[in-house]
Structures are given as C-alpha cells and as structure tokens.
Amino acid sequence: MRINRAFRLAVGAVAVAVTAATTAACGGGSDKTALENAQEGKLTIGIKYDQPGLGLRNTDGTYSGFDVEVAKYVASKLGVQPDAITFKEAPSAQRETLIENGQVDFVVASYSITDARKEKVDFAGPYYVAGQSLLVRADNNEITGPETIAGKTVCSVTGSTPAQNIQKKFPDTQLQTYDTYSLCLEGLNSGAVAAMTTDDIILAGYASQAPGKYKVVGEKFTTENYGIGVQKGDQESRDKINDAIEEMISSGAWDAAFQESVGKAASYETPEAPQVDRY
Known part of the structure; x- marks a missing residue:
C-alpha cells in the first residue's frame, strides 16, 4: 500500500508539473480566434505603451494615440465596445510571441509588415504607410x-x-x-x-x-507599411479586420483619428490613406 500510495503521489506531482509547464508555455492565452472572442463580446489587443501619438498608456491608466483609435474602431466593427477591450503592452520584440501564444487577439503597435514576420503571423492592412x-x-x-x-x-x-x-x-x-x-x-x-x-x-x-x-x-525617405498582426492562418479574422480598416478610411474616421492623435498638435497634414493588401 505504501508503494502504491508513493507511486500515485509521484504521478500526481508529474501531472501538476506538466500542466504548469503547459500553462506557462502558452502564457495563459486563448485558443480562440479573434472573431470567436469578439462574438463573446471581448477582445485583448496589443499596443505600445510608450509611443506618444501612437500608443501611450497615460498616467490615469487610459490609452491614447492613433494605433489605439484604429484598434477601437476595428473592435467596434467586430461588435466589441471600448469598455470590453483589454489593452496589453506589446513591446517590439514580443509581438509575434503574444500573437502565437494567444495572449492577444491582434496587435496594433507600429507593426511593420515584413516577409520575415509573415512567416510567423498574418497581417491585415496596411492601415498606415510610415516613412x-x-x-x-x-x-x-x-x-x-x-x-x-x-x-x-x-x-x-x-x-x-x-x-x-x-x-x-x-x-x-x-x-x-x-x-x-x-x-x-x-x-x-x-x-x-x-x-x-x-x-x-x-x-x-x-x-x-x-x-x-x-x-x-521634408518628404519621407523610406517606406514602412504598418499592419495589424493576427494569428497565422486566421483568414476569417484578417478579412473582417481588413473590411474595418477600409471602412475607417472611406468614412473619414481614419483622417479624424490621425488629426486628433497627432496631426493638429504637431501641425502635420494627414498623409494619403493606404490601399489594403488582401494577399
């Protein structure tokens, strides 16, 4: 009986360790798509916390910037209200990991679309062409x-x-x-x-x-296409986000968001809106 009990305890300990390791590996993320989470009325969106005018966590705990406004507009078109969005910090080096592990539904964080990144995640957009x-x-x-x-x-x-x-x-x-x-x-x-x-x-x-x-x-002398990063292969979510970006641009909300976030205060004219790439 002692041997059996010891064996059961050992097996239980291993099971707990494996569960903990698995949970740590996925970072407590969701295995649902962005659309599935949106259908439940909530989204977790990765943004920058330290870029004034783009993605900034203010001292009062609120968030501001063009990326934030784009994220909120997209979320609204997916059926999620601003108070049901959880914003999560997405430092440049962690953006792919956050998406892959399901810790965020998508990332809007001055995220340039590159071939190397497209090997790990998919992109909607671009929603802005920086330079x-x-x-x-x-x-x-x-x-x-x-x-x-x-x-x-x-x-x-x-x-x-x-x-x-x-x-x-x-x-x-x-x-x-x-x-x-x-x-x-x-x-x-x-x-x-x-x-x-x-x-x-x-x-x-x-x-x-x-x-x-x-x-x-002066004129911009490089080109950086900012996209919204989503799970690799999640075509349905990417299509819906692309629809939202196109509607934001055509409705005038894109121009208004740019001016309110950075344009007016910086005396910077809104640039030409980008063409969404549905690759």
Whole structure:
C-alpha cells in the first residue's frame, strides 16, 4: 500500500508539473480566434505603451494615440465596445510571441509588415504607410528635408534601422546615437543635435506632446507599411479586420483619428490613406 500510495503521489506531482509547464508555455492565452472572442463580446489587443501619438498608456491608466483609435474602431466593427477591450503592452520584440501564444487577439503597435514576420503571423492592412523623416525645432529653417542634412548632426536610437539608413544613405551627415528617443529630444533642445530621425508618425507623436516646439520636415525617405498582426492562418479574422480598416478610411474616421492623435498638435497634414493588401 505504501508503494502504491508513493507511486500515485509521484504521478500526481508529474501531472501538476506538466500542466504548469503547459500553462506557462502558452502564457495563459486563448485558443480562440479573434472573431470567436469578439462574438463573446471581448477582445485583448496589443499596443505600445510608450509611443506618444501612437500608443501611450497615460498616467490615469487610459490609452491614447492613433494605433489605439484604429484598434477601437476595428473592435467596434467586430461588435466589441471600448469598455470590453483589454489593452496589453506589446513591446517590439514580443509581438509575434503574444500573437502565437494567444495572449492577444491582434496587435496594433507600429507593426511593420515584413516577409520575415509573415512567416510567423498574418497581417491585415496596411492601415498606415510610415516613412523615415526628420524632426527639428520649430525655429529651424535650415533643415527642410534629407537633402539639407549634410554637415549636420542627426540623432537616432542606437542600432535602429533609421540610424543605419543615415549612415548608409547620408555619409556626409554626422550621426549621433542614444539608447532612447527621449535623449535625442534632449539633444535637440540643447542644440547638441540639429535633427532627430525615425518614422514620421512617431516624430509627429513626439511633436504633439509639445505643440509649437518642434516640426516634422521634408518628404519621407523610406517606406514602412504598418499592419495589424493576427494569428497565422486566421483568414476569417484578417478579412473582417481588413473590411474595418477600409471602412475607417472611406468614412473619414481614419483622417479624424490621425488629426486628433497627432496631426493638429504637431501641425502635420494627414498623409494619403493606404490601399489594403488582401494577399
């Protein structure tokens, strides 16, 4: 009897351990599709928490930005009201994992559509076509675009694609890199750098935090298609999200969301709306 009891205890311990490991591996995520969860009246959406104008968790616990407005509009077209949305932070390095593990229904987080990412997740959209641009102080009239940065000091984040683009495409420009864009802004304020560079909508977001202090200048000189990431193979959810994006654009809600989030405060005109790619 003692042997049997010990055996049963050992088997039980193994079962508990396996269950715990399985739960940890999937991160407590749902095995339902975005549409299935929406039909139950709730959605979990991944966004950025630290990008002003795009995805920002405010000090009062609310969320704001263009990505947030796109996410809420899409959710509404899937039948989910704003108070039934759970926003979850989706750092760049974790976006595919959050989708694959079912921890979010979809991700709206300045998420560029790339072939490498499409091997792991599918994308609806694009809902915005971003491009690298330049942010300068409002009183700077010397820099009007990438063709005027020769001999100037331009700041970006260490190891970022925008920093690499400056090095490769504009060798006559002095590149200054920091760990964060907030340090670039400090350099811009002090005059240590003449401009800051990354995607235009991110720059507009920073400019919107201090109206009249900065401006985004020049034409975009790269192309980044921002998409909404969903589970690989979930064609039905992706189609419905694409429908919502197209309706948001055609109804004027897309333009209104852009202006309310970043356009007005940053004095930045709404760019041309993208064409949804139903690949």
